[in-house]
Amino acid sequence: MDLFRQTAHSLIRLIQEKKSSPSEIIASLRQRIKAVDPSLHAYLSLDGELQAPESFPKGSFQGLPIGIKDNICVKGRLTTCCSKILEGFRSPYHATVVRRLLAQGVFPFGRTNMDEFAFGSSTETSCYGVTFNPWDRKRIPGGSSGGSAAAVAADEAIWALGSDTGGSIRQPASLCSVVGLKPTYGRVSRYGLVAFASSLDQIGPITKDVEDAALLLGVIAGRDEMDSTSADLPVPDYRKALKKEIRGIRLGVPKEHFEKGLDPEVEAIVRRGIDTLKQLGAEIKEVSLPHSPQAVAVYYIVAPAEASSNLARFDGVQYGYREEGEDLLSTYSLTRKRGFGKEAKRRIMLGTYALSSGYYDAYYLKALKVRTLIKQDFDRAFRNCDCLAGPVSPTAAFRLGEKLEDPLTMYLSDIYTIPANLAGIPAISIPCGFTRSGLPVGIQFLARPFAEETLFQVAYAFEQNTDFHERKPL
Amino acid sequence: MSDYEPVIGLEVHVELSTETKVFCGCPTRFGAEPNTQTCPVCLGFPGSLPVLNRKALEYGIKTALALHGTISPLIKFDRKNYFYPDLPKNYQISQYDLPLGRGGYIMVEGDTGKKKIRIHRVHLEEDTGKLIHPEASPTSLLDFNRSGIPLLEIVSEPDIRTPDEAHAYATALKANLEYLDVSDCNMEQGSLRCDTNVSVRKKGQETFGTKVEIKNLNSFRAVKLSVQYEIDRQIRQLEAGGKLVQETRLWDPAKNATFPMRSKEYAHDYRYFPEPDLVPFVLSKGEIEALRETIPELPEERMERFVKGYQLPPYDAKVLTSEKALSDYFEASVRLFSNPKQVANWVIGPVLEHAKTPEGIASFAVPPERLVELLRFLESGKITQLAAKQVLEEMVRTKEPAAAVIQRENLSQIQDTGTLEHLIQEAIRENPKTVADYHQGKENAMMYLIGQVMKKTKGSANPKKVNVLLKEKLEEAKP
Numbered sequence: 001m002d003l004f005r006q007t008a009h010s011l012i013r014l015i016q017e018k019k020s021s022p023s024e025i026i027a028s029l030r031q032r033i034k035a036v037d038p039s040l041h042a043y044l045s046l047d048g049e050l051q052a053p054e055s056f057p058k059g060s061f062q063g064l065p066i067g068i069k070d071n072i073c074v075k076g077r078l079t080t081c082c083s084k085i086l087e088g089f090r091s092p093y094h095a096t097v098v099r100r101l102l103a104q105g106v107f108p109f110g111r112t113n114m115d116e117f118a119f120g121s122s123t124e125t126s127c128y129g130v131t132f133n134p135w136d137r138k139r140i141p142g143g144s145s146g147g148s149a150a151a152v153a154a155d156e157a158i159w160a161l162g163s164d165t166g167g168s169i170r171q172p173a174s175l176c177s178v179v180g181l182k183p184t185y186g187r188v189s190r191y192g193l194v195a196f197a198s199s200l201d202q203i204g205p206i207t208k209d210v211e212d213a214a215l216l217l218g219v220i221a222g223r224d225e226m227d228s229t230s231a232d233l234p235v236p237d238y239r240k241a242l243k244k245e246i247r248g249i250r251l252g253v254p255k256e257h258f259e260k261g262l263d264p265e266v267e268a269i270v271r272r273g274i275d276t277l278k279q280l281g282a283e284i285k286e287v288s289l290p291h292s293p294q295a296v297a298v299y300y301i302v303a304p305a306e307a308s309s310n311l312a313r314f315d316g317v318q319y320g321y322r323e324e325g326e327d328l329l330s331t332y333s334l335t336r337k338r339g340f341g342k343e344a345k346r347r348i349m350l351g352t353y354a355l356s357s358g359y360y361d362a363y364y365l366k367a368l369k370v371r372t373l374i375k376q377d378f379d380r381a382f383r384n385c386d387c388l389a390g391p392v393s394p395t396a397a398f399r400l401g402e403k404l405e406d407p408l409t410m411y412l413s414d415i416y417t418i419p420a421n422l423a424g425i426p427a428i429s430i431p432c433g434f435t436r437s438g439l440p441v442g443i444q445f446l447a448r449p450f451a452e453e454t455l456f457q458v459a460y461a462f463e464q465n466t467d468f469h470e471r472k473p474l
Numbered sequence: 475m476s477d478y479e480p481v482i483g484l485e486v487h488v489e490l491s492t493e494t495k496v497f498c499g500c501p502t503r504f505g506a507e508p509n510t511q512t513c514p515v516c517l518g519f520p521g522s523l524p525v526l527n528r529k530a531l532e533y534g535i536k537t538a539l540a541l542h543g544t545i546s547p548l549i550k551f552d553r554k555n556y557f558y559p560d561l562p563k564n565y566q567i568s569q570y571d572l573p574l575g576r577g578g579y580i581m582v583e584g585d586t587g588k589k590k591i592r593i594h595r596v597h598l599e600e601d602t603g604k605l606i607h608p609e610a611s612p613t614s615l616l617d618f619n620r621s622g623i624p625l626l627e628i629v630s631e632p633d634i635r636t637p638d639e640a641h642a643y644a645t646a647l648k649a650n651l652e653y654l655d656v657s658d659c660n661m662e663q664g665s666l667r668c669d670t671n672v673s674v675r676k677k678g679q680e681t682f683g684t685k686v687e688i689k690n691l692n693s694f695r696a697v698k699l700s701v702q703y704e705i706d707r708q709i710r711q712l713e714a715g716g717k718l719v720q721e722t723r724l725w726d727p728a729k730n731a732t733f734p735m736r737s738k739e740y741a742h743d744y745r746y747f748p749e750p751d752l753v754p755f756v757l758s759k760g761e762i763e764a765l766r767e768t769i770p771e772l773p774e775e776r777m778e779r780f781v782k783g784y785q786l787p788p789y790d791a792k793v794l795t796s797e798k799a800l801s802d803y804f805e806a807s808v809r810l811f812s813n814p815k816q817v818a819n820w821v822i823g824p825v826l827e828h829a830k831t832p833e834g835i836a837s838f839a840v841p842p843e844r845l846v847e848l849l850r851f852l853e854s855g856k857i858t859q860l861a862a863k864q865v866l867e868e869m870v871r872t873k874e875p876a877a878a879v880i881q882r883e884n885l886s887q888i889q890d891t892g893t894l895e896h897l898i899q900e901a902i903r904e905n906p907k908t909v910a911d912y913h914q915g916k917e918n919a920m921m922y923l924i925g926q927v928m929k930k931t932k933g934s935a936n937p938k939k940v941n942v943l944l945k946e947k948l949e950e951a952k953p
Contacts, residue, residue: 073521086520093514095521194520198750228525228752306750309553312564313518317616332557355555355745364747 003028004155005472008064008212011158015062022063025158026109029065033110033156036474040132042141042151044070046110047077060105061219067151067160068108071118072203073192074098077108081194082126083116085314085339087321095192096227097161097203097220104219112160113147116341117311118168118196120144121413124404125343132400133176134473135439139397142172148206149176154474159207159216163193165200166299167392167417170429172206174392174442177431177468179207179459182417183217184449185424186231189224195310197303198229200421209469210430210460214238217452233450241453242460247281249458252385254289257416263395266441269433270391273443273462277389280461285385289377294370295419296411301354301367302422308351314339346407375423378446387458388446391416392429396439420446428455431468440468478674478712480705481682482634483594484643484697488626488657489601489665490533496600496624497524497567504663508606508617516600516622518562523751526551530598530624531574532765533656535757537626538575538596540654540769545762546572550754551598555745559614560603562621570746573597580650581774583792584642591643592631601625620664626656632671632682637701644668644694645796649773652798661693668697672704674712683708684718688732690725700725704732776801784814793822799836800826806842811849820849824863828870839870848876851886860933861885885934891943894927894935898947901926912948920944 003011003025014020030046037043056062068074071081073091075098080086098108115125123131123146131146133139134154141150145162149172152160162169164182173180181204188203195201205216218239223232253274258267278284316322316335323334340348354363381388393413403410420427425446432443443462447454463469495502498515514522535545552570575596582591603621607614628647634640648659648666659666668691673683686708688700703725708718723732748754771779773795780791780801795801800821807817825845829838840848848869852862857880868879880886901923902909912919920941927940 071521079520081520089520091521092519093522190521191523192521195751226525227523229523229750305747309555309565309745309747312555312557313520313562315557315559315564317559318517318562319519328559352745355747357743357745360745360747 002032002155004032004158006158007208008061008159009209009215011064012061015064022065026065029109029156029158036134036154037156039137040134040150040154040156041129042112042131042147042154042156043067044080044082044111044113044128044147045078047074047108056105057103060103062105064106065109065158066101066106067110067112067148067157068098069145069148069160069162070111070114071163071194071196072097072161073194074108074111078111079194080127081117082114082128083314083340083344084127085316085321085335086319087339089320091192093192095203096189096224098192100220100222106219110151110157112145112151112157115144115146115168116344117194117307118144118163118165119307119343119347121167121171121410122398122400122403123147123150123172124400125341127341130400133397135176136397136437139399139439140175140402142175142393142397144168144172145180145206146172146176149173149178149180152176152178152206152208155472159205159212161203161216161220162206163196163201163203164417164421165196165202165303166421167414169204169206170417170427170442170444171393171414173429174444175397175440177434177440177442177471177473179205179210179213179428179430179469180442181205181213181217181428181452181455182420182426183221183452184231184426185421186229187221187426187450187452188217189220189222189227189230191224191226195306197306198310199306200299200303202421210428210456210463211239211242213428213459214242214456231450236453238453238456241456244457245281246277246458246461249282249387249454250285250385251277251282251458252285252287252381252388254287254292254381254388254390256289256292257390259293261394261412261415262391265435266391266393266395269435269441270389270443273432273466274389276465277458277462280465282458287381287385287388289374289381289419291370291373291377292419295374295422296415298367298370298374298422299414299418300350300411301363302371304347304351305354305364305367306351308348308355311340311344311348343407371422374419378419378423378425382448386447386451387454389458390444390446392442392444393417396435396441416444425449426452426455428459430459430463431466431471432462433468434471477677478705478709479677479679480635480701481632481673481675482636482640482701483632483671484630484634484640484647485669485671486628486644486647487667487669488628488651488659490530490624490626491655491657491665492527492529492533492624494527494529495622496527496530496598497622500622502623504660504665506619508615508619511619512621516562517618518564518621524567524749526752527624533624533654534574534596534598534626535762535765536769537628537651537654537656538578539762539766540650540772541575541578541580541593541596541628543575543578543593543596545757546574546576547757547759547762548572548754549574549757551749551752552746553749554599556742558602559616560605560621562603562618566599566602567749567752568599569597580643580646582639582642582646584639585636586639589633589639591633591639594629594631596626596628599625599627632673637698637705640670640701641694641698644697646773648694649796649798653770653772653776655770667691668694670697670701670704672701672708673718674705674708684720686718686720686732687722688725689722689735692727696725696727699730700732703730707732773798773801780804784808784818786814786818790815790818790822793826794818797835803835803838803842807845807849810843810846813849813853816849817845820845824866828866839873840866844869844875851876851880855936856880856886858933858936864933883932885932891939894931894940894943895947897927897930898940898944901930901944902947902951909948909951913952920948923948
C-alpha cells in the first residue's frame with residue numbers, strides 16, 4: 001500500500017492500529033516528493049526533522065505531516081510569501097494555527113508555493129517560479145494556494161493549509177480536483193498569517209476528501225486572544241455533520257453564477273453535480289444574488305486598499321530584502337522597487353490610489369457600501385435556503401502564461417469565489433467532474449456564517465455518491 | 475504691534491501609564507535596555523495582529539470625561555499611513571473620524587484672568603519607536619521599547635490668546651492628568667509632549683491667519699517662550715509687508731528661536747481608513763457612567779475645597795493644588811496637625827524650597843508625619859521658628875526625625891534661666907564698650923547684646939526672655 005496516497009483520517013487509523021507509523025509515512029512522502037516534485041514544484045522547502053511520535057500527546061495525530069502555505073508563520077522557518085522582499089526572513093513565532101496543529105500532533109512538514117503575497121489566481125507570480133498543474137503540466141494549478149492544492153492532488157502532501165482572500169483556496173482546489181474550504185471570517189485565527197487583505201483573509205484546509213477537511217478545521221478553528229476578529233463560538237465536532245442525510249435540504253442555485261463568462265462545459269458539469277444532489281433528495285431552488293456582478297469591482301478596491309497598507313511594513317528597515325540607497329527615501333524606494341514583483345506593485349498602486357484623499361469616498365467608501373449590499377443578498381438568499389451551489393471558477397485550468405499579462409481576465413477567474421469573502425460566509429470546493437480533455441472541475445457550496453457543518457453535510461453526501469475525488473493525476 | 479491678536483491652540487500627546495502597551499502585552503517601563511520590551515506585534519512583524527488593551531481605552535475615556543467631553547459610543551480605530559523608520563508597520567493605529575472624546579474644556583488662569591479653554595478632541599493611538607542618531611556615526615539606531623505605548627492626543631480649540639495662557643493651559647491640563655493618575659506626565663522622559671499652533675490676525679478680523687506649528691517643546695517654559703517668539707516673528711513679518719507660509723517650525727531652546735524644519739515639506743496624505751484588525755464596538759451608557767464614577771477630585775475642585783474647608787487664602791490653595799503630590803502632602807500633614815494655615819506656610823515655604831519642584835515632593839526626604847513632628851516641637855515652644863528651619867534643613871540632609879536633630883544639634887530652646895543668665899553675664903563681660911553705650915542711653919546697644927546672646931545659644935533661646943533677663947542684668951551692672 002502506498003502510504004502517500006492515503007487520506008489523513010485513514011493514516012490516523014493505521015497509526016492507531018499500529019499498522020504504520022509517522023516515520024514510515026514521512027519516508028513514503030519524501031520518496032513521492034522526490035519522484036514528482038521536480039516536475040510540479042509545489043514545495044519550496046521541506047522542514048526537516050520529524051519529532052519522535054512518542055513526544056506527541058496520546059490520542060493526537062502523533063506526528064502526521066502537513067504542508068503549509070508560505071504565508072503562514074512557523075517559528076524559525078523561512079516565511080517569505082514567495083516574495084523577494086522577504087528573502088531570508090524567518091518568523092520568530094508560530095502562527096496560532098501552527099500552534100494548534102502542533103498541540104494535536106500535526107507537524108509542519110513543508111512550505112508550499114503561492115502567488116507573491118497571495119496576489120494571483122495561478123501561482124505564477126511567485127518569486128520562486130510557477131507550480132504546474134498535476135493534471136496537465138502546461139497548465140496552472142490555480143492560486144494563490146497553488147502549491148498546497150497541487151501537492152495534495154499529486155499525493156505529495158497528506159493535507160495542507162492554504163489561505164483564501166478571494167478564492168485562493170477554492171479555485172486551486174477546483175482546478176486540481178481536491179477539497180478546499182474557506183471558513184467563515186473569524187472561524188480561524190489569522191494571527192501569524194501574513195496579511196493580504198485583513199477583512200477578507202481566512203486560513204483553511206486543502207485535503208483529499210471532505211472528512212479530512214472536517215477533521216482539519218476542527219483542529220485549527222476557535223477563538224484566539226491574539227486575533228480580535230476571531231469569533232468566540234464553540235467549535236463543534238465537524239465530523240458528526242458528515243453522515244447527516246441531505247434529504248429535504250434546501251439548495252439554492254444563484255442564477256447570476258451561471259451567466260455569461262461561464263464556460264459551457266464547466267456549466268454542464270456543475271449542473272450535473274446539482275442534479276446528483278437533487279437525486280439525493282435536496283430541494284433545488286433558483287435564487288438571485290443581484291449584486292454579485294459587482295463583487296469583483298468591489299473586491300479590487302477593498303483588497304488592494306488593505307494590501308497597500310499591510311505591505312507598507314516591507315521597507316528593508318527591520319528584516320527581509322534591503323537595497324541601500326543614498327538616503328532614507330531612496331533606500332525605501334529601491335528596496336520596494338526591487339523587492340516586490342509586478343503584481344504586488346500593481347495592487348499597492350491600486351490600493352494607494354483608492355485610499356487617497358479626494359478619491360476615498362468615490363472608491364473605498366462606495367465599495368464598502370456595495371459590500372454591505374452583497375452581504376444582504378446572501379442574508380436574503382439564506383432565508384429560503386440552507387446552502388447555495390454553483391461553479392467555483394468560470395473555466396478549468398488555463399495555460400501557463402495565458403492570463404499573466406492580462407490582469408483583468410485573471411481577476412475575473414475569481415468572480416464566483418469573491419462574494420463569499422466579501423460576505424464573510426463559509427464556502428467549499430469539492431471535485432465535481434472532468435472536462436473532455438481531462439481537466440478537473442469543482443463545485444462550490446456556500447452556507448450561512450458559521451454553518452460549516454452544512455457545507456460538510458452536503459459535500460460529504462455528494463462525495464459519497466460520486467468518484468471524482470478518487471481519480472488521481474499521477 | 476497691538477493691532478494684532480494672536481490665536482493659539484495646543485496639541486498635547488500624553489503616554490498613558492498602563493502596565494502594558496496598547497495593542498500587545500509588552501511592558502511600558504521607561505529606561506529599559508533598548509529593544510528589550512518588544513514582541514512581534516509592536517515590532518510590526520508579518521502576520522502579527524493588534525489586540526486592544528481595555529485599560530488604555532478606559533484611561534482615555536476617563537480623561538475625556540474629566541475634561542467635560544462627550545464620549546463616542548462607537549469605539550473604532552483607523553490606520554494613519556506614512557513611512558518613517560520609527561513606525562514599524564509604516565502605519566499608526568489611531569482614531570480618525572470617531573475620536574473617543576469630543577468637546578469639553580479646561581478652566582485656566584493666566585495673565586488674562588480666569589478663562590475657559592475648549593477642547594476639540596481626545597483620541598487614542600499608539601506611540602512610535604525612537605530613532606537615535608549617535609554622534610559622528612553614519613547610521614541611525616532604532617529602539618522600539620516605546621513602540622505601541624498608549625498615547626492620548628488632546629487637541630484644544632484655538633481659544634488661547636497669550637503665551638501665558640498657553641502656559642497656564644498646559645499646566646492645568648498636566649495637573650488634571652496627574653490627578654486622574656493616567657500618566658506620569660514626565661516631559662523629560664517624553665511621556666508628555668506638546669506642540670503649539672500659532673497664528674496672528676488683525677484685531678476684529680474673523681478669519682484665522684496663516685498657521686504655524688511649533689514642535690520640539692520640551693518644557694512648559696519653552697511653550698511660553700516659543701509662542702511669544704512666534705507671535706513677534708509673525709507680526710514683524712506682516713508689518714514688513716511679508717507673507718507667512720503654513721509650516722512646521724522647531725523650537726531651539728539654546729537660541730530661543732524657532733526655525734523651519736529642515737526636511738522637505740511633503741504634502742501628507744495619510745490615507746486614513748478603518749483598521750480592519752480591530753472590530754469596532756459599542757460602549758454602553760452604563761460602562762461610560764461607571765468610568766465617570768472613577769474620576770477622582772480634580773485640581774479645580776480641590777482648590778475650592780482647600781479655600782472653603784481649610785480657610786486658606788486662594789493663593790495658597792492654588793499653589794498647593796498645582797501638583798497632586800503637593801496637595802496630597804499638605805492634606806496628609808493637615809490630618810495630623812490641625813493648623814492648616816501653619817502647615818500651608820511651611821509647605822509652600824521651606825518644604826517647597828527643599829523639594830525644589832512641586833513634582834519633587836513625591837520623593838521628598840521628609841514625609842508628612844515627620845514634618846508634623848517638627849511643627850509640634852515648634853508649637854510647644856521647644857524650638858524657635860529660626861531653629862525649626864535649621865532642623866528641617868538637617869532632616870532633609872540626614873533623613874533623621876526632628877527629635878534626633880534637635881538633640882544632636884542642641885537646638886532646643888533654652889528654658890533654663892540659670893543657663894541663660896550665665897551666658898548673659900558672659901556677653902556683658904565680653905562687650906564692656908557696648909554695655910557702656912547702653913548705659914549712656916543708646917538703644918542699639920541693647921539689640922547688639924541680644925544678638926550676641928542668641929549667637930551663644932545657637933538661636934535656641936527665646937528672644938523675649940533674653941530681652942527681659944538682659945535688661946535686669948544690665949540694670950544690676952549700672953555704674
